[in-house]
Every structure is written in structure tokens, then in C-alpha cells.
Amino acid sequence: MDRPLISFALFCYNQEDFIEEAVRAAxxxxxxxxxxxxxxxxxxxxxxxIAQEVVSSYHGPHEILLNRNERNLGVGPHVNKVxxxxxxxxxxxxxxxxxxxxxxxxxxxxxxxxxxxxKADSILNGYQRMSIDGEPRDVKTPTSQMCFWNETIVSHxxxxxxxxxxxxTQSCSAKVFGKFGPILYAPHIEDDTIALRAVSMGGVLLIxxxxxxxxxxxxxxxxKSPEYMWEQDRAYRYExxxxxxxxxxxxxxxxxxxxSLIRYVAxxxxxxxxxxxxxxxLVGVVLLAFIxxxxxxxxxxxxxxxxxxxMHWRKLIGLAKRERCA
Numbered sequence: 001m002d003r004p005l006i007s008f009a010l011f012c013y014n015q016e017d018f019i020e021e022a023v024r025a026a027x028x029x030x031x032x033x034x035x036x037x038x039x040x041x042x043x044x045x046x047x048x049x050i051a052q053e054v055v056s057s058y059h060g061p062h063e064i065l066l067n068r069n070e071r072n073l074g075v076g077p078h079v080n081k082v083x084x085x086x087x088x089x090x091x092x093x094x095x096x097x098x099x100x101x102x103x104x105x106x107x108x109x110x111x112x113x114x115x116x117x118x119k120a121d122s123i124l125n126g127y128q129r130m131s132i133d134g135e136p137r138d139v140k141t142p143t144s145q146m147c148f149w150n151e152t153i154v155s156h157x158x159x160x161x162x163x164x165x166x167x168x169t170q171s172c173s174a175k176v177f178g179k180f181g182p183i184l185y186a187p188h189i190e191d192d193t194i195a196l197r198a199v200s201m202g203g204v205l206l207i208x209x210x211x212x213x214x215x216x217x218x219x220x221x222x223x224k225s226p227e228y229m230w231e232q233d234r235a236y237r238y239e240x241x242x243x244x245x246x247x248x249x250x251x252x253x254x255x256x257x258x259x260s261l262i263r264y265v266a267x268x269x270x271x272x273x274x275x276x277x278x279x280x281x282l283v284g285v286v287l288l289a290f291i292x293x294x295x296x297x298x299x300x301x302x303x304x305x306x307x308x309x310x311m312h313w314r315k316l317i318g319l320a321k322r323e324r325c326a
Contacts, residue, residue, distance in 0.1 A: 001114070003031075003032070003033065003110075004033075004089065004090040004091070005033045005034070005035060005088060005089045005090065006031060006033070006034055006035070006089040006090065006091045006092070006093065006106055006110060007034075007035045007036075007037060007087035007088060007089030007091070007092045007093070008026050008029060008034055008035070008036045008037070008092075008093045008095065008101075008106060009037045009039065009082050009083070009086075009087055009092055009093065009094050009095070010022060010023065010026050010036065010037065010038045010039065010095045010096075010097060011039055011041070011078060011079070011082065011094070011095070011096055011097060012038065012040050012041070012043065012047050012048075012051065012096070012097025013040065013041040013042070013043050013047065013072070013078075013097065014043045014044060014045050014047055015043070015047050015096075015097035015098050016043075016045040016046040016047045016050055018097060018098040018215065019047045019050050019051055019097045019098075020050050020051075020054055021100055021134075022095065022096070022097045022098065022099060022100060023038060023050075023051050023054045023055065024054060025095075025100045025101045025102070025103070026038070026095065026101065027054070027055075027058050027060060027062065027064075028103045029062070029101070029103060029105065029106045029107070030103050030104055030106070030107050031106035031107040031110055032061050032062070033061075033063070034061075034062045034063070034089075034106060035062070035063045035064075035065065035087065035088055035089055036062050036063065036064050036065070037065045037067065037082060037086050037087055038051050038055065038064070038065070038066050038067070039067040039068075039069070039078065039081070039082050039086065040067065040068045040069065041069050041072050041073055041074070041075075041078045042068070042069045042070065042071050042072035042073070043068075047097065048066075048068050051066065052066060065086060067082070067086060069081070074187060075187060075188060075190065076183055076184075076186065076187020076188065076190055077187065079183065079190045080177075080182035080183060080184075083177045083182070084177055084181070084182055087174070089174065090118075090173065090174055091109070091110065091113060091118075091123075091171060091172075091173055091174070092171060092172055092173070092174060093105065093106050093109060093171045094167070094170050094171065094172070095168070095212075096167075096168060098215045099168050099212060099213060099215055100212070100213040100215075101211060101212055101213075102210075102211050102212070102213075104211070105125070105211035105212065108125070108207070108209050108211055109123050109125065109171050109207070109211065112205060112207045113171075113173075113205065116202075116203075116205055118173075119202040119203065120173070120198070120202050120203050120204065120205035121172060121173045121175055121176050121197070121198035121201045121202040121203065121204070122170065122171070122172045122173075122176065122194055122195050122197075122198030122199075122203075122204040122205070123170075123171040123172070123204075123205045123206075123207060124142060124169045124171075124195070124204060124205070124206050124207070125142075125169045125171075125207050125208075125209055125210070125211040125212060126139065126140060126141035126142060126169070126207070126208050126209055126210040126211065126212075127139070127140055127166070127168055127169050127210060127211070127212040127213065127214050128140075128210050128212070128213050128214070129213075129214050129216050130213050130214065130215055130216065131215075131216060132215060132216065134215070136213075137216065139210055141208040141209075141210060142206035142207070142208060166191065166214065167189075167190070167191030168212050168214040169211070169212050169214075170191050170194060170195070172194050172198060173198075173202070175201065175202075176194055176197050176198055176201070179197075179201070179250060180197055180247050180250055183243060184243070184246070185239055185242040185243040185246060186239035186240045186242070186243040187239065188239060189239070189240060192240050193240055193243050193244070193247075196240070196244055196247075197247055200247075200251045
């Protein structure tokens with residue numbers, strides 16, 4: 001069986017208490033050939049130095065790439081840099097500096113991906129939550145299935161709840177970034193954007209194996225109040241909606257995505273009150289006008305107009321002209 005190069009991307013920032021365990025888990029992956037990218041987003045503590053020390057004593061078969069950003073880029077730009085500049089594999093396993101991947105994670109994800117004919121563009125596995133001290137908590141496992149762009153997937157966004165599984169379980173094909181490019185409009189929840197891109201391509205594969213240990217209230221996964229999380233989620237969902245609209249220009253199966261896309265944006269605008277609302281409405285209509293047939297575009301205009309309220313058509317025409325010139 002042909003075994004392609006796979007990349008294991010470990011993202012870290014100010015996680016000196018956990019990074020050694022995370023790096024050793026990456027180095028312990030049983031799959032080969034494997035490129036391991038350990039990327040530090042300008043930590044101000046000893047995170048990068050500890051990672052260097054662990055890697056310096058490694059003499060295994062994996063190819064190791066250590067990267068340290070000169071300044072803190074933030075989650076989205078950091079992910080974009082790693083995914084578009086540093087990784088080389090056909091499949092990319094992602095991990096955070098405060099979480100732990102079991103040694104067989106890459107091997108099992110590859111086998112599941114290979115069984116689909118390597119068509120799945122996102123793979124989400126089961127995980128076990130653990131306390132900040134590493135004490136095991138409950139286990140979360142998805143039902144084994146392939147998911148494509150349909151109401152089951154989009155309903156997660158419509159109902160304002162997270163995607164299928166958290167980002168700590170995410171793996172994706174290089175095509176997700178190769179086709180759509182960097183994530184520019186949703187810098188805080190790249191995992192949702194990756195999964196939404198994937199369902200419009202080769203689909204999302206869910207596998208029940210518990211391959212990740214997710215640290216709750218860790219250096220990245222900090223506990224927040226319900227009020228803070230709600231406000232944060234409102235803003236983040238607008239980011240995802242905007243990125244999805246931009247990505248839709250490059251989606252091949254637009255006929256099946258189109259109606260769900262309109263409902264997604266309409267639902268976001270009806271549920272959430274946000275100062276960027278008008279901008280997203282305008283961008284959505286303009287993009288749909290450019291990517292749909294005349295008859296479908298006319299139908300979409302009526303549907304969007306009815307669902308998300310009156311629009312300032314003069315602004316819309318100006319935005320359309322700017323988009324056409326760009």
C-alpha cells in the first residue's frame with residue numbers, strides 16, 4: 001500500500017507547562033513517512049526552548065521542522081502560515097500544545113482516510129477530555145459516517161451550536177488550503193471553516209476511535225463565563241459566515257450548496273445582532289450574483305431580501321462594482 005507523506009502540525013503559544021508532553025506525543029507517532037511541524041507563535045515563556053530541547057534528543061525516522069514566529073500572529077494567521085508555507089504532506093494532522101495525541105493517531109487517521117479512496121477532506125476522531133492537571137474525564141465519540149454538504153451539517157450552524165467535533169480532533173487534506181487558500185475572515189475558529197470547506201469537497205469523515213486527549217481550561221482552552229462565550233460565539237459565527245461566502249466562489253458543487261448557504265447566512269443574521277450585519281448581507285448577495293445563473297440569482301435575491309430584511313441597494317451596486325473591478 002502506498003504510504004504518502006503526512007504532516008503532523010503542532011501549534012503552541014505560552015504553554016510551557018504542557019508543551020513537553022505534547023511534543024513527545026508527536027514524536028511518538030507510529031506512522032511513517034511523517035513530517036512533524038512544531039510551530040510557536042512568539043511565546044513569551046519557555047515554550048519554544050522546551051520544544052527545542054525535546055527535539056534535540058530525538059533520533060527517530062520523522063522529519064522535524066521547528067518554527068518560531070518573530071511576533072505573535074494570533075490563531076488564524078498562525079494556522080495560515082503553517083498550512084500554506086510549512087507543511088508538505090497530503091494529509092495534515094493538527095494538534096495544540098496543551099493536548100496529547102495517542103501514538104497511533106496518525107496511523108489510524110490515515111487508514112480511515114485511505115479507506116475512502118482518500119476522498120475525505122476532513123477527518124474528525126473521538127477524544128477524551130482531561131483536567132488541566134491531566135486527570136481523565138469523559139469520552140466523546142462521533143458516530144462513524146461520511147458527511148457531505150446537507151442540512152445535517154448546516155444545522156449545526158443554523159442552531160448556533162458548535163460543529164461536529166472540536167478542533168483538537170481535526171485532520172484535513174492539503175486540498176482544503178490548496179483550493180481555497182488561507183482563512184482570512186474567520187481567524188478565531190479555523191476548525192469550523194475547515195470542516196465547512198471539506199463538506200463542499202470530498203466530505204467530512206467521522207471516526208469513533210479516541211485518538212486525542214483534550215485539556216480543559218488549559219493554556220489555550222480557557223474556561224469562560226456563559227455570557228462571554230455567547231458574545232464571543234456571536235462574533236465568531238459572523239466570521240465563519242463571511243469566510244464561507246468568500247469560499248463559495250470556489251465551490252464546485254454549488255447547486256447543492258446554494259440553498260444551504262443562503263439559509264446559513266439568513267439564520268446568522270436573524271439570530272445575531274452585530275454591527276457587521278449589513279456588510280455580510282451585501283457581500284452575500286454580491287457573491288451569489290456572481291456565482292449563480294441569472295434565474296437562480298433572481299430567486300436568491302428574492303429569498304435573501306425576504307429573509308434578512310431591507311437592503312441599501314445603492315451600497316450594494318457600489319460593492320458589486322468594486323468586486324467586479326477586483
